[in-house]
Amino acid sequence: EPEVTQTPSHQVTQMGQEVILRCVPISNHLYFYWYRQILGQKVEFLVSFYNNEISEKSEIFDDQFSVERPDGSNFTLKIRSTKLEDSAMYFCASSGVSGRGTDTQYFGPGTRLTVL
């Protein structure tokens, strides 16, 4: 069964460093998302991406964040200068073409980001 994959599973970085989290969405999906979950808190939306551009972003997704689809398969989240409060689990998700019953978002296993 197709699935969303993410690398790395765990990333440790120093405050102020740049990190890139990588995702491979399900191959025939067109909509891509990043969510994050701070330990003990709810899953929060960061950004959605369609047709090579951001379709929606949350207040969390400030100028330190960027997303890119560098090729036909990868979808990346870059944090330019990490802060302690960026420590969280980051989930990539993807969904199919628009329409009822196809908006189900499937989540990858996540990348645990630890900022020291």
Add this chain to the structure above:
Amino acid sequence: QKEVEQNSGPLSVPEGAIASLNCTYSDRVSQSFFWYRQYSGKSPELIMSIYSNGDKEDGRFTAQLNKASQYVSLLIRDSQPSDSATYLCAVIPNFGNEKLTFGTGTRLTIIP
């Protein structure tokens, strides 16, 4: 602020009993509703989706939606220890591909 509310639990249910999980949402125009299961340290896994008022059954799981009351629930019949997890209610406004708004989740423990 569009909110999704869930009782955080923990909810303890004996093995073999019915577990009942509830969720309310504030955005009246919401159209798509999802229940995800999340084991500790893992990603959300889709259990059920529901779009119309009434019940939708899938195996041991039944989702119930009442748009007038802005209420969605999940029943788990014949609860098993492997059902012990956090159950996340999530909502999107339309049928399209938009952001999910999650509740905080209800932690369910099935007691053998």
